[in-house]
Amino acid sequence: xxxxxxxxxxxxxxxxxxxxxxxxxxxxxxxxxxxxxxxxxxxxxxxxxxxxxxxxxxxxxxxxxxx
Numbered sequence: 001x002x003x004x005x006x007x008x009x010x011x012x013x014x015x016x017x018x019x020x021x022x023x024x025x026x027x028x029x030x031x032x033x034x035x036x037x038x039x040x041x042x043x044x045x046x047x048x049x050x051x052x053x054x055x056x057x058x059x060x061x062x063x064x065x066x067x
Contacts, residue, residue: 023048 013019025033037044 033044033047037047040047
């Protein structure tokens with residue numbers, strides 16, 4: 001049995017559900033993200049979500065912009 005097979009299958013979230021994730025960043029990127037959040041007066045989570053949505057819209061435009 002390989003390492004990947006030992007992991008439990010994650011349930012698929014319901015449509016519109018919010019899913020929590022833990023992400024590690026290099027210190028320099030984290031500091032820049034925190035600076036952006038402070039400047040815009042929003043949470044770090046908001047900055048990361050916004051950046052993720054923009055990335056998806058740029059890379060896969062057929063998804064129709066906002067996810």
